[in-house]
Amino acid sequence: MTARSTCRTTAAHSRPAAVGAIAVVGALLLTGCGDQTKGKNNESGSASSVNAPLADKLPKEIRDKGKILVGSDIAYAPVEFKDSSGTIVGLDPDLAAAMGKQLGVKLEFNNGTFDGLLTGLRSGRYDIAMSAMTDNKNRQEGVDPDTGNKVGEGVDFVDYLTAGVSIYTRKGDTKGITSWSDLCGKKIAVERGTVSEDLAKQEAKKCPSGKKLAIEAFDDDQQSQTRLRSGGVDAASSDFPVAAYAVKTSGGGKDFEIVGDQVEAAPYGIAVAKNDTQLRDALQAAMNAVIKSGEYQKILEKWGAQDGAVKESVVNGGK
The missing domain is CATH 3.40.190.10 (Periplasmic binding protein-like II)
Known part of the structure; x- marks a missing residue:
C-alpha cells in the first residue's frame, strides 16, 4: 500500500x-x-x-x-x-x-x-x-x-x-484499579510475550501473601479484550495506542476505560x-x-x- x-x-x-x-x-x-x-x-x-x-x-x-x-x-x-x-x-x-x-x-x-x-x-x-x-x-x-x-x-x-503501556478495565467497573500496584488480588489479561506480560509478572512478585495477582496470557490482544469484556478478568493491559483504540471502538465506546497513566514509554x-x-x-x-x-x-x-x-x-x- x-x-x-x-x-x-x-x-x-x-x-x-x-x-x-x-x-x-x-x-x-x-x-x-x-x-x-x-x-x-x-x-x-x-x-x-x-x-x-x-x-x-x-x-x-x-x-x-x-x-x-x-x-x-x-x-x-x-x-x-x-x-x-x-x-x-x-x-x-x-x-x-x-x-x-x-x-x-x-x-x-x-x-x-x-x-x-x-x-x-x-x-x-x-x-x-x-x-x-x-x-x-x-x-x-x-x-x-x-x-x-x-x-x-x-x-x-x-x-x-x-x-508506553496502559491498563484498562470494563467501563464503570474499575475495581479500584488506578495503577499497577492496585492489581494485587485481581486478575489481568495480557498478550503473551509483550511488555505488558513482563510488567504483570514483575508486579506479581511484589504482591503480599494472600493477594496474588493472577495473569492470563493469550496469543493475541483480541483474546485479552474478549476475556475482559466477558468479566473473566478484572483488567487488561496493552500498549497505549492499542488500549486507547479498544476503549474508543469496542461496543461503540461503552465497553472499556483506561485507568491510570501509561508507563514504561519506550x-x-x-x-x-x-x-x-x-x-x-x-x-x-x-x-x-x-x-x-x-x-x-x-x-x-x-x-x-x-x-x-x-x-x-x-x-x-x-x-
Missing part, C-alpha cells in the same frame, strides 16, 4: 488516562480519507526500483526478490489489523508502504503470534519483524526477561515511534537479524527519508499516534 492522504486529527498518543480515550478518535473519523491499500495480498508498497532513491542500499538478494517478508501479529489495532474487507491496515503497514517506495520493493506482511515473531526471524521465515515491538536490551541480546538467561541470538532494532523498533546489517541500515535510511519528507507525520496523525513521533530513526535505542 502507499501513503495516506493529508487528513489531520487532534488525537493524543502519550497522554495520561484522562485524555487517553480520545487518542484514536482521528482514526475513527478518517474513514472518508480512504485507505490506499490495494487488494488483500498482505503487500505494502508497490514502488519500482527504477524510481526508488534508496534501492541500491538493499542487499542484492532482496532487490532480486522484489519484496521484504514481514512477520507481524496482525491483530493489534490500530498498529496492524485487518479491516472489514480483510485488508491489512494500520500504522505499521502504512509506514512500511512509505518505506517500500523509498527502497523500491514491496513489504509483504505475514501473520504470526507475537511471541513467535523473533523465532521466525531467526529461522529465516521472515526478513524482518514489524509489529509494535518494543526495542529493549533483552530482545537486543536474546535474553529471557523472566530468567535472565540467554535463549537465542538477539536482534537489532530500527526504531520509529515511542509508546521505542517501537523493526527487528532485523544481527548479521543482516545491510538490510538494517537500508531500513533506517528509508525510515529517515519518510520522516524527512513529512509523510511520517501524516501517517501518525491518521492513526492518532503523533505524540509518539521521533525526529529520526536510530538503531537499538531501547534500554
Whole structure:
C-alpha cells in the first residue's frame, strides 16, 4: 500500500488516562480519507526500483526478490489489523508502504503470534519483524526477561515511534484499579510475550501473601479484550495506542476505560537479524527519508499516534 492522504486529527498518543480515550478518535473519523491499500495480498508498497532513491542500499538478494517478508501479529489495532474487507491496515503497514517506495520493493506482511515473531526471524521465515515491538536490551541480546538467561541470538532494532503501556478495565467497573500496584488480588489479561506480560509478572512478585495477582496470557490482544469484556478478568493491559483504540471502538465506546497513566514509554523498533546489517541500515535510511519528507507525520496523525513521533530513526535505542 502507499501513503495516506493529508487528513489531520487532534488525537493524543502519550497522554495520561484522562485524555487517553480520545487518542484514536482521528482514526475513527478518517474513514472518508480512504485507505490506499490495494487488494488483500498482505503487500505494502508497490514502488519500482527504477524510481526508488534508496534501492541500491538493499542487499542484492532482496532487490532480486522484489519484496521484504514481514512477520507481524496482525491483530493489534490500530498498529496492524485487518479491516472489514480483510485488508491489512494500520500504522505499521502504512509506514512500511512509505518505506517500500523509498527502497523500491514491496513489504509483504505475514501473520504470526507475537511471541513467535523473533523465532521466525531467526529461522529465516521472515526478513524482518514489524509489529509494535518494543526495542529493549533483552530482545537486543536474546535474553529471557523472566530468567535472565540467554535463549537465542538477539536482534537489532530500527526504531520509529515511542509508546508506553496502559491498563484498562470494563467501563464503570474499575475495581479500584488506578495503577499497577492496585492489581494485587485481581486478575489481568495480557498478550503473551509483550511488555505488558513482563510488567504483570514483575508486579506479581511484589504482591503480599494472600493477594496474588493472577495473569492470563493469550496469543493475541483480541483474546485479552474478549476475556475482559466477558468479566473473566478484572483488567487488561496493552500498549497505549492499542488500549486507547479498544476503549474508543469496542461496543461503540461503552465497553472499556483506561485507568491510570501509561508507563514504561519506550521505542517501537523493526527487528532485523544481527548479521543482516545491510538490510538494517537500508531500513533506517528509508525510515529517515519518510520522516524527512513529512509523510511520517501524516501517517501518525491518521492513526492518532503523533505524540509518539521521533525526529529520526536510530538503531537499538531501547534500554
